[in-house]
Amino acid sequence: MERYAAQARRVARAVLGDPDDADDAAQDGFLSALVKLAQYDSRRPFGPWLMRIVANAATDRRRRRNVRRAEPLDPSLVGGGPRPDAAAVQSELGDRLRAALAELPERRRTAVVLFDVEGYSHAEIAGILGIPEGTVRSEVFHGRRRLRALLEDWKEQEK
């Protein structure tokens, strides 16, 4: 579990935005995976199997959250701002990237994070998200375009 904890938390955060919600979803995913462990086919890689469960848990939580709130989140607020328990100040780039991620459709941001951050292949992401591989390629492409542009702008400002 320690091996996949950070990855599961990042993927859940890509879906949910809010770090505490993301941790709750990652926990739901791990507990669900522990219950379903007997169903896991050991001939297949473990990571995609687990990430599918975590991503589904995060999506479920986001749906429940949306029902509770009944209104969309302001992307600028995603990430929660300064928290009493967060000693370190969040970097400006991090804030911008999280805001940019929040503006992307859920499937698109999850696909980008799974591909560029976690290193899964298009085929594996297709399995995780339950969509065709071609759709994954398209989602990664469009998601990257927005995020790369933001990253370039930030680098220009830093110069």
Added chain:
Amino acid sequence: MKNPELFDHLPDPELGQALRAALERSDDSAFVARVMASYDRALEQATVPTWEVLASWFRPGVAAAIVALIAGFLFGRVVLSGGDTASIDMAMAPAEGSGGGGGLTALVTAPDPPDASVVFTSLVESR
């Protein structure tokens, strides 16, 4: 960083690193401990302790025992009172049914144990 318009098939390390930093949370070990504690709690809740099972049986068990005791006491009192057959007949009437004779009553009130064939015949007749 790679050309944003390029439809490539490899991860972008620079973008990946920036996103990783943006999404990373500290203290994975605390998170793992929290998950394991939650898992242990779920296991405890899934396992019902033996004493709880016994406790759930206690009230119905006591009630059934009291009912059986009272029924046994009343029945024994009637039997030991010297063959008050009228009350026994009344008590046995539902069991004998409308078409039955005094077979069951005779069996209950007889001083000696009955023959098995008599009991069987009596039961068949009562049906």
